[in-house]
Amino acid sequence: MPRLELYSPEGLRIDGRRWNELRRFECKINTHPNSSDGSSYVEQGNSKVICTVQGPMEPKLRSQMNHDEANIEVNISIANFATFQRKKRSKNERRIVELKNTLENTVKQCIITTLYPRTLISINIQVLSQDGGLLSSMTNAMTLSLIDAGISMYDYVSSISVGLFDQFPLLDLNTLEENELSYLTVGVIGKSDKLVMLMLENKVPLDKLEELISLAIAGSHRLRDLMDNEVKRHGKLRLKNLN
Amino acid sequence: MSYHKEFIKNGERLNGRKLSELRVPEVDIGQNGELTISAGDTKIFIKISSEISKPYDDKPNExxxxxxxxxxxxxxxxIVEKSIRKSNALDLESLVISTGKICWIIKIDLNILNFDGNLIDYCILGIMINLLLYKLPNYDIVDNSIKLYNLDEKAPISLSILHIPICFTISFYNPSTIEMNLKSDEVFEISLFDADKQEEDLRDSYMVITLNxxxxxxxxxxxxGIPINSVEVLKLCEICYDKAKEMTQWIKDVVKKEEEKTSDRVKMLAAVDQR
Amino acid sequence: MQLSPAERDYLYDSLCLQTPIRPDARNLYQFRPLEAKTTFLPGSNGSARLRMVDGGECIVSIKSKVVKNESVNSLLECDIDIQGHRDDSNFVSNLKYNLTNLLTKNFPFDALRLTKKYSFKLFIDCIVISHTSYPLTIISLATYLALKTTRLPLLVSEIDDEEVEEQPTFSDDWEDSRLLHEITGQTFQPPIMITVGVIGKNLLFDPSLEEEQVLENGLIISFYNNKAITPISNMNLALNANKDNYKGIDQSLIISAINMVNKYCSAVIHALDTLIEQDDEVDGTIF
Incomplete structure (x- = not known):
């Protein structure tokens, strides 16, 4: 695909969005009430992620028990059919281990772990379909399912990716755009400007970094609002059912 | 070690350096491809070797x-993969001798001899200096086979390095509680460059940035790790860029000095040969 | 799951009665309630998600690929991924083997043949997100739903390509794609596998987790074209139990089980087909 088509002179991207538009964001919480303590399902464009949380519970191994805080374990599973070309993935692939460590370190910052000493919180992420924004959709799904599980948190962590096409920053990239452009993924705490996660794996001119980060933070704040709406809607529904 | 953390919260380090001060690395260059880099007590031995082989099927001109x-x-x-391989610091296309048939394999082996913090930065620094100094043997293509010359028979070839990535690991320390850090806008984390082992054990999180x-x-x-204000991140990037410029100059000086030493040696040998 | 001795005895005795009392008051031949959705993965040719009331959930995706006839042994490949289990463990390998065996023996492969040289190969990927009882039933039923709703693109190039070197080409219009049964011309009912629990002189369909712990034996019977067929195997369904009642099975019980399957499983197939018809609003969302 020629690079020029990624961002037309009229300011339209290949899927018709403008530079600062998010893809369609759908989320639902409490999708697996019988098999987990908290669950969520997130769709960012065509990327689909299911996240379930078990815990706080007794750790499976005594060695995992931490006396001051909760132990947090993240398991990522990417389906063979998640990408356009079917590809069998080993669970110990370097990239998946890196994502797993990143998510563990990110989520430890927002869960009040000191409230759950000697327990294990196990987070299972299943990626059904991947069309760009892998790390950000996993982070968002994880935040929602932790909220559903009732685990005490300081604030939301919302995450989005931003890419650079020549001089223009583009928000929320899909796979085609990710393959061609340099992009970074940020994780933002609540409505602040604080970054808990920043991952950039391609070359970007230093002067452009500020623009990219501010666009990413604005996008993350919008996502946080969308996630909050869903949590509030679900809460109202539950309240209604109680009465 | 809470007294150590108190020191850092006050902006001072036990090793006497300033918060943004790096250690001065020493480079010990051995034979072609052997290099030991040490900074403080961190010591890494890097060996580069090369071999003739066939390129991968899906990348015949690399x-x-x-x-x-x-x-x-x-x-x-x-991080080493991302900084050196993914950024194409070493031009892989220049390693091809005959497209699809013959190419060089460059193998870099890292041996950590002693650890006193900040492995990543010094590994990358050592690898880049070693790559800049490394010489590939010269060759002739005879029929379909390759004849390699020794390094002193025919002038050896340097590797084609497109740019020099410099890496900085910045460690963060939270001067107050988690709650204050997350909710308040006035709490700023303390960042320090080039942590040694003690400082690494105490840190709350870290950020690794590679630039050229x-x-x-x-x-x-x-x-x-603990959340950092984005304004801080940008400020740190600017500081890293200034340091990267100094580092690049330092690397070029080291390489130049070493090349002059070898060319002096070559001139001496040539003089001896003539006699 | 661990049951106390009192619980075990209570369950065992209730299930051994002349008219057994199951903990959830089901009939002997009744399945647990389930919900399902199909065609929600736009990147796959067929997809299905099946969820049992006890939380067991399975997602199956079918993807096709054009392959040369000579270079491939089988036109079907199955892969099962169960969360929490290693891919090379006995548990997963057994399930994979059972499913592959069942499908390769009872599948209209003619539907997959495109030309003399090329055919479609189907990759069946199952993910079991969670399960309580033995997951073979949910995997098999979800595979049924996915296969029945799989669409394959329409071939527009020549069928006889012995002489021709070109690869097969397909219609770009997805409306032209066809379901598998439209390709074969006859009704297409993929085979399914049913778990039957044996206890005393009684046979129970679709045993739940508690029932599995006290069973004396378990039968896995395949069902295809309205008849019980092989592979038929038995296994101890009380996995991870510290004490079970596993013992040999009487041959008259095997015959009764086969008769029961013949009698009641058509209703299962009928229910699944109705589900597919009612699920026709292709809105693409899972939940």
């Missing part, structure tokens, strides 16, 4: 670069 390290550290391997003197960021990883 040579092969393999980076091994002897300790099983995921983070070190990932062309003002390009090669990679930036802040994978979780």
């Amino acid at each position: 040579g092969i670069l393999i980076i091994n390290n002897d300790i099983d550290n995921d983070i070190l391997s990932r 003197s062309n003002k390009e960021i090669i990679q930036l990883s802040k994978l979780g």
Whole structure:
């Protein structure tokens, strides 16, 4: 695909969005009430992620028990059919281990772990379909399912990716755009400007970094609002059912 | 070690350096491809070797670069791969001798001899200096086979290095509680460059940034850990760029000095030969 | 799951009665309630998600690929991924083997043949997100739903390509794609596998987790074209139990089980087909 088509002179991207538009964001919480303590399902464009949380519970191994805080374990599973070309993935692939460590370190910052000493919180992420924004959709799904599980948190962590096409920053990239452009993924705490996660794996001119980060933070704040709406809607529904 | 943390919260370090001061590395250059880099008590031995082989089937016009390290550290391997391989610091296309048939494999072996903090930065620094100094043997293509010359028979070839990535690991320390850090806008984390082992054990999180003197960021990883204000991140990037410029100049000086030493040696040998 | 001795005895005795009392008051031949959705993965040719009331959930995706006839042994490949289990463990390998065996023996492969040289190969990927009882039933039923709703693109190039070197080409219009049964011309009912629990002189369909712990034996019977067929195997369904009642099975019980399957399983197939018809609003969302 020629690079020029990624961002037309009229300011339209290949899927018709403008530079600062998010893809369609759908989320639902409490999708697996019988098999987990908290669950969520997130769709960012065509990327689909299911996240379930078990815990706080007794750790499976005594060695995992931490006396001051909760132990947090993240398991990522990417389906063979998640990408356009079917590809069998080993669970110990370097990239998946890196994502797993990143998510563990990110989520430890927002869960009040000191409230759950000697327990294990196990987070299972299943990626059904991947069309760009892998790390950000996993982070968002994880935040929602932790909220559903009732685990005490300081604030939301919302995450989005931003890419650079020549001089223009583009928000929320899909796979085609990710393959061609340099992009970074940020994780933002609540409505602040604080970054808990920043991952950039391609070359970007230093002067452009500020623009990219501010666009990413604005996008993350919008996502946080969308996630909050869903949590509030679900809460109202539950309240209604109680009465 | 809470007294150590108090020191850092006051902006001072036990090793006497300033918060943004790096250690001065020493480079010990051995034979072609052997280099030991040490900074403080951190010591790393880097060996580069080369071999003739066939390129991969799906990349017939690129040579092969393999980076091994002897300790099983995921983070070190990932960042070295991103900084050097992914950024194309070494031009792989220049390693091809005959498209699809013959190419060079460059193998880089990292041996960590002593650890006193900040492995990632010094590994990358050592690898880049070693790559700049490394000489490939010259060759002739005879029929379909290759004849390699010794390094002193025919002038050896230097590797084609497109840019020099410099890496900085910045460690963060939270001067107050988690709640204040997350909710308040006035709490700023303390950041320090080039932590030694004690400082690494105490840190709350870290960020690794690789850039070059062309003002390009090669990679930036802040994978979780305490949240940092984005304004701080940008400020740190600017500081890193200034340091990267100095480092690049320092590397070029080291390389130049070493080349002059070898060319003096060559001139001496040539003089002896003539007699 | 661990049951106390009192619980075990209570369950065992209730299930051994002349008219057994199951903990959830089901009939002997009744399945647990389930919900399902199909065609929600736009990147796959067929997809299905099946969820049992006890939380067991399975997602199956079918993807096709054009392959040369000579270079491939089988036109079907199955892969099962169960969360929490290693891919090379006995548990997963057994399930994979059972499913592959069942499908390769009872599948209209003619539907997959495109030309003399090329055919479609189907990759069946199952993910079991969670399960309580033995997951073979949910995997098999979800595979049924996915296969029945799989669409394959329409071939527009020549069928006889012995002489021709070109690869097969397909219609770009997805409306032209066809379901598998439209390709074969006859009704297409993929085979399914049913678990039957044996206890005393009684046979129970679709045993739940508690029932599995006290069973004396378990039968896995395949069902295809309205008849019980092989593979038929038995296994101890009380996995991870510290004490079970596993013992040999009487041959008359095997015959009764086969008769029961013949009698009641058509209703299962009928229910699944109705589900597919009612699920026709292709809105693409899972939940």
